[in-house]
Amino acid sequence: MANERKPFFLIRLGLQRPVTLLMAAWVILLLGAVAYVKMPVQLLPSGFSAPFLWVQVYYPNATPTEVEKEVLKPWEELLGTVSGIKRIQGRANANWAGTFIRFENGLDMTSAYNQIRDRLERLKARLPAGAGESFIWRFSPNDEEILSFAWPVTEVYDDLDTFINKNITQTLERLPGVSRVDVGNFESRKIIIEPHMDKLKAFGMTAAELFARLRAENWVLASGKLRESGKSFWVRSMGKMSSLEDYKGIPIRPGLLLDDVASVKIIREEKENINRLNGQSAIFFKIFKSSEANTVEICQEVMAAIESLQSKEPRLRDTELLFLKNQGREIENAIDGLKESALLGGLIAIFILFVFVRRYVLTAIMASLIPLSLLMAMSALYFMNESLNVMTFMAFMVAVGMVVDNSVVICEAIDRNQQNGLANYDAARAGASEVGLAITTSTLTTVVVFLPIGLLGGKSQISFFLEKMGIPVCLALIASLFASLYFVPTMCRFLLAKRRSASAPSEMGMAKHYQNLLALCLRKPTWVCSVSLAVLIAATLMGKAVPSGERSALGVMFRVHINFPGKMSFNERDAFLKEFENAALKDKEKLRIKTMHTELEEARQTAYVNFVLHKLKGGEMPTSEVIAIMRELVPKRAGVSHQLGWRERTRQSEASITLSLFGPDSDMLLGLAEQVEKRLLPFEEFSRVEVAPEAQSNEEIQIQIRRDQATRLGLSAMDVAGALGGTMRGTQLPLFDMNGEQVEVWVRGHEDWRENIEEALQMPLTRNTPQSLGETRQVALQSITEKTYGKTFGSILRRDRKTAITININTDVEDRDSIYDIIKTELLKIEWPEQYSYDLGERFEQRRHDKKSQMDAFLYALLLVFVLMGVLFESVLLPFSVILSVPFAVAGGFMALFVTNTVFDLTCGVGMVVLVGVIVNNAIVFVDRVQHYARQGIAIETSLLAAGKDRFRPIVMTAASTIGGLVPMAMGDGAIMGVPYASLGIVVIGGLVLGTLLTLLFLPTLLQGLFKLRDSFTQRGS
Known part of the structure; x- marks a missing residue:
């Protein structure tokens, strides 16, 4: 007992005060239960401050060219005065301009938002009349609607506006936790004033004069404060209209009313877009929640309120409401799936432990750390104001097989001391003490590797989510260490009886075979090193064959993007979409279609058809086949193309690579884009290469002003453009x-003016110069203008104040590195004029950044583990030997990816970093035991054989339990934000299998050589 380590404080406390320990266990269980019940439930963790903003400015009825000139370019100039901007990407569309502003990582986004809002106020003073309505969007997971549904409406009632507002919108907005309800695809009633051209001419008026007169009506203005008879009164000038007749009675001139020269009516105009559900027109409702509210509870309350409305309101009762999204149900399904996987993983781990120990009580003691550790971690998350979300449960799924490792090592040491004749108390004290440092070191090494995981995504959203996964894992592991040192020795003291017989024959046989094999390895170190080197070489070759790329999970939601040519009319596009809808709905059951939502704006050339499928059941068509059939159902038309995009909480598109070309002239860019398209199309690796449809030119009517004639009449270009x-x-x-x-x-020109340009050009203008005898005061617009036809772009893209055109490239090749090599080679063959350039898109930059981040995170993890072991072992030699087990684990990870034909993606990078912390646990436990015997003066070879005998079973048990806990993850098809996470489990399992095998054989051989080397240096020094 001379070499027995002094027991840790927690070990002594638990053994000496068992009643206190029992109370602590009850408190942990109670706190965990309270935390589980009270923690808010969300789909994704909140708190991410994305380093970007989206700003949209509206300019109604303007072409993309006008929007670029009048809105986008002035806006870009103002943004040049904002600090911290990394990239600006703007797009000028018909009627509006949108700007995506990316800031430097780590910037205070509240300050950035305030700067952008300030510049937006300055922009409004420079915008033309009619423009200026704008909004700024900041990303947050809570910005998405939590529930949406559609109400198919076949008949539009006059009071539909009031009915929706009072009976649906206000009812739902009064629910606790609901922040707002948005209503879409519904045109409210409007008062429209349309002057008659012939009547205006008869009274010698112009439309511009009438518009100016009407803008001065329907106001209530504060006029100041009046003091009378010692009292103060606020004065307001009341010019508000109270009825439609008030508008008709507005005096335009003495004896002339508005009703004499214009029609005044209340109408509900037809929508200028397509928004259909399952082929029918519908009104769409989106419900949003406040940031701190519980998503699941709110969705349940909203559903109950909607059911109540349906029972009370005949209009709702007679139609079926179609629910497009229910985030509460999504959360329940996702979390239930992760719970089941974690529970299954835990049961597999417990079964594996029982197979090894063959004792119910000992298995129960080891397994008790699973609920204890997870409940303690959940309590800590509760006090950290975290939520329960898919990242939390994914973390617990990763941790469920790891938290039993410490208890396995301690229980095995206590059991061995019991078999050596020690009483229960002494065995618990001695066994826990001898491995206390080892399990502390191994736990801390696993915890520290999660620190650099955040580097895998920089300051991106994925980095944030990885950190949110790492925190629960670390808490669970620390809780496991605490429980192993505090609870397990005392439980073993009171519950674990001494075995009546030796180990089972199968167990003894395995240990005996290992002893013989280890002795052979120690006698033949050259063979061991040669085999180990061969394994590393084979793994390197396999690793090179593993494709590196991105993967998306095919879920129940996908989107078909249909790109129309600019010459195709709105009615033709509508007919095309109806043909596609009818073809899809014809086999609705076979294709598992639950809902089909079609969207098209009149001013855009891209339509979206969003599909939600029923969940796959036995014997039904898989999603991949549904998508393949859907591609064939899209009608074939000249100039019409389509692509698919996945909608499982991601914006990832089938256009897997997007090239961007930059330069000052759009026509030149279009020519260069066509050259790129011709060069890439012949390659079989690309299934589609297409210039973005927004870059295609459309026809427009251009009204050229004859300036000399307009000047003689005292009319400026602004007068003419403003009137038109x-x-x-x-x-x-x-x-x-x-x-x-x-x-x-609204006051506007008559329908004939707006639909016939020849009629509009007959509009009278008032000359601003004295007329000669016989000349009229009014002149027709046609007399001072000339009509021509020109070309305009459907959308104008700008990046960092340069005009840009994008090329969408589809590929089924998973090895993206080879694809990018082809593209770069072909781009270098093109002669690029001065001031013209290209880049390979944000995904290429992100991939390059991810690769560097993965390598940095891996190296940082190695360094942290090495430093921590050096501090705890007070040695440089031993940490070095432990670190050498990592290459074998990495080799096992790549072999597993190769065998399962899995792409190396970001989650694989996370798995490699996790491996660093997990695989060294076994090595640390082995090295610690070798040190124990070496300190007693036992020869190194004997120490290695004895350590192998003592640590064989706990090493195999901990590795097997961790592997068992990860099996459901590796075999599952779950995904987060569209990214499957099965590869993380595959990498860790493969690394553990090979790493554990070589740890048991290569590590002792390596230690033998290192100790001999140390002894030779020591002898020389003496």
Whole structure:
């Protein structure tokens, strides 16, 4: 007992105060239960501050060229004064401009948001009339709607606005936790004022004069404060309209009312877009929650409220509401799946332990650390104000097989001391003490490897989620260490009886075979090193054959993007989509279609058809076949193309690579893009190479002003453009309060003017110069303009203040490195004019960054483990020997990927880093036992054989239990944000299998050589 280590404080405390220990166990169970019940449940963890903003500015009825000139370029100039911007990507579309602003990592996004809002206010002063409505969007997982549904409406009632607002929107918004309800695909009623051209001419008026007169109506203005008879009164000037008749009675001139020269009506205009569900027009509702609310509970309350509305309101009762999204149900399904996987992994781990120990009580003691560790971790998360989400349960799924490792080592040591004749108390004290340092070291090495995991994504969203996964794993492992040192020795003291017989024959046989094999390895170190080197070489070759790329999980949601040519009319696009919808719905049951949501804006050339499938059951068509058939169902038309995008909580598109070309001239860029397209199309590796449809030119009517004639009449280009724009686009007047409903009021040209350019050009303008005898005061717009036809882009892309065009490339090849090599080679063959350049897209940059981050994280993990072991062992030699077990684990990981034909992606990189911390645990336990015998003066070979005998069973048991806990993950098809995580389990399992095998054989051989080398240096020094 002279060499017995002094027991840790926790070991002494547990053994000496068992009642206190029992109370502590009850407190842990109680706190864990309370935490589980009270912690908010979300799909994804909150708190991520994304380093980007999206800004959208509207310019109604403007072409992309106008939007670029009047909105996007001035906006880019103002953004040049904002600090911390890394990249600006803007797009000018018909009617609006959008800007994606990416900031430097680590920047204070609240300050950035305030700067952008300030620049947006400055921009409004520079915008043309009619433009200026804008919004800024900040990313947050809570920004997505938690529930959405559609109400198919075949008949539009006059009071539909009031019904929706009072009976649906307000009812749902009154629920606790609901922040707002958005209503889509529904045109509210509007008051439209349309002047008659012939009547305006008869009264000698122009549309511009009428518009100016109407803008001065329907106001309530604060006029100041009046003091009278010692009292103070606020004065307001009341010019508000109270009825439609008030509008009709507006005096335009003495004796001339608005009703005399214009029509005033309330209408519900037809929508300028397509928004259908299962081929039918519908109104869409999206429900959003407040940030701190429990998503599952709110979704349940919203569903109950909707059911109540359906029972009360005949209009809702007579139609079927179609639910497109229920995040509460998604969370329950995702978490239930992870719970089942974690539970199954735990049961597999417990079964493996029982197979080894063949004793119910000992298995129960080892397995008790699973609930104890996870409950303690959950309690800590509760006090850290964290939520229960898929990352939390994924972390527990990873940890469930690892938390028993410490208890296995301690229980095995205590059991061995019992068999050596020690009483229960002494055996518990001695056994726990001899391995206390080893399990502390191994636990801390596993914990520290999670520190660099955040480097795998920099400061990105995936990095944030990886950190959120690492924290519960670390807490569970630390809790496992605490429970192993505090609870397990005392449980063994009171519950574990001494075995009546020796180990089972099978167990003794395995240990005996290992002893013989280890003795042979120690006698033949050259053979061991040669075999180990051969394994590493084979793994290197296999690793090179493993493709490196990205993977997406095919779930129950996908989207078909349909790109139309610019010459295709809106009605033709509508007919095309209806043909596709009818073909898909014809085999609705066979294709497992639950909902089909079709979206198309009139001003855009891209339509989206979003599919939600029923979950796959036995005998049904798999999702991959459904998608293949759906591709064939898209009608074939000249100039129409399509692609697929996955919608499992990701924006990833089938266009797996996006090239961007930059330069000052759009036509030149389009020519270069066509050259790139021709060079890449012949390669079999690419299934589609296409210039983005938004870059294709469309026809537009251009009104050229004859400046000399306009000047003689005292008219400027702005007068002409303003008159035409006001007529075609319309001018919005102040809102009208109609029975509590805020109704938009618009004055615009007559329908004939807006649909026939020849009619619009007959619009009269008022000359601003004195007319000669016989000349009229008014002139027709046609007399001072000229109509021509030109080309415009469907959308204009700009990046960092340069015009850009994108090329979408599809490929089924998983090895993306070879694909990028082909693209780079072909791009270098093109002569690029000065000021023109290209890049391979954000995915290429992200892949390059991920590779560097993975290598950095791996090296940092190695360094941290080495330093920690050096501090705890007070040695440089021993940590070096332990670290050499890592290459074999990595080799095993690559072999597993090769055998299972799995792509090396980001989750594989996470698995490699986790391996560093997991595989050294076995080596640490072995080395610690060797040191124990060496300190007693036993020869190194004898020490190695004795350590092998003592540590064979716990090493194999811990590795097997960890592997068993990860089997459900490796065999599952789950995904987070569209990224499957099975590869993480595959890598760790493969690394543990090979790493454990070589740890038991190569490590003793290596230690034998290192100790001999040390002894030779010591002898020389003496």
